Amino acid sequence: MIRFLARRIAFGAGVLLVLSAFVFFLFFVAPGDPARMIAGDKATEAQLAMVRKNLGVDRPVIAQYGTFLSRALTGDLGFSYRNQQPVAQIIARRIPATLSLVAGAALLWLAIGVPIGIMSARHPGSFRDRIGQAFILTGLSFPTFVLGMMSLYLLYFLPKQAGLTLFPPGGYKALTSNPALWAWHLLLPWSTLALTMAAVYARLTRGQMLDVMGEDYIRTARAKGLSEQRVVWKHGMRAALTPLVTQLGADIALMLGGVIVIEQVYGLQGVGALAVQAVTNQDRPIIIGVVLLGGLFIVAANIIVDLFYVLLDPRVR
Structure with missing residues (x-):
């Protein structure tokens, strides 16, 4: 186990x-003046000299x-x-919103997503399965920004015109200052991102469970008289978890590098919004920092996924 972890690290x-x-x-x-690339086109000669020295x-x-x-x-x-601040400090202020x-x-x-996928797999071809597949197709068909704009219009603008405030227009409030206000500001972003991703996980869960539930050991477990709930959750779901964990690790790692669309729609000042601003302003030190941070998240997520493989699948051990 220790050698396996050491190799992965x-x-x-x-x-x-x-x-x-x-x-x-x-x-x-790359060709060109690196000091000019880092400091920007509007940098003075004194700034360029300082950058070249650094x-x-x-x-x-x-x-x-x-x-x-x-x-x-x-x-x-x-x-x-451009911001006259260390890149690490700028990113550190943005990470809590994205996280x-x-x-x-x-x-x-x-x-x-997972319960919907299990429900569809347990009743293939039934009315429940058709409902689950309709949810999957709807979630996969809606772009994130469309769902976000619809949510803002239906749950913020229309109630606001009627004199009601169901949800805030956007922005991020720190968890440490007020947990209730933190959750209230994130309810719509959470729902928007979750509904699109839940369709992906429902489809993946359904496909994996359909494969697993036809295996010989599942029929053996049923022949022994085990309840259907135990067969599904203890035997079927455990075998289907490996691809789910793989997908989850990759998705979380990529999103921690910046959920650009959601952060832009809801005005969340996270890493994704920072990356967009840096590209727009040609702030290359911030671009470098975000790229390295994203790579760190992806590598760390893959190591954690490999550890879960060891825990879930005896064949890996």
């Missing part, structure tokens, strides 16, 4: 090393990359000259 560290090298050579070694552009490329890597390992992701959105939505889409 070493592989993940190698992936992050390759990603850091790619980002470094893309932004620092980057050490007069040194060999390998030495520059070593400095870049050592700083990244200590949490120093550079300095945003709150993804964590709440993930719990919600699992609570909706």
Whole structure:
């Protein structure tokens, strides 16, 4: 187990090393003035001189990359000259909004999608199955931004015109300041993201359960007189969890790097909104920081998924 975990961590560290090298050579070694790329087109000569000194552009490329890597390992992701703040501090202020959105939505889409998938798989071809498949097709057909705009119109603008305030228009409130206000501001974003993702998990659960429920060991468990609930949840669902865990790990990792559409629609100042602003403003230090953070999330999620494989599947052990 320890050797398995050590190999996965070493592989993940190698992936992050390759990603850091790619980002470094893309932004620092590509043709052009790296100081101008980092500081922006409106930077003064004094600012450019300071950036060149910090980057050490007069040194060999390998030495520059070593400095870049050592700083990244200590949490120093550079300095945003447009915002006049360290990139790590800017991202740290945005992570709580994205983390709150993804964590709440993930719990919600699992609570909706997995039971619907199980219901459809237990009654294939029945009326329940058709309801489940209608939910899946509807959820997959609706773009996230359309569902978000509809939610705002139906649950905020129309009640507001009638003098009612059911939900806030958007924005993020810190959990530590007021948990109730935090949840109230996130209810619509959670629901919008969860409904689209629940359709994906319902379809995946249904497909996996249909395969699993036809296996010999399921028929044996039923022949032994086990209840249907125990057959489904203890034997069938455990075997179907592996692809679900894989999908969940990938989805959460990608979303922690920024749920761009949801954050833009609801005005949540998270990592996704920060990335959009950085690309618009050509703020390259922030772009570099967000890319490295996203890579870290993906590697960490894959390691956690591999550990769940060991716990769920005896064949892996």
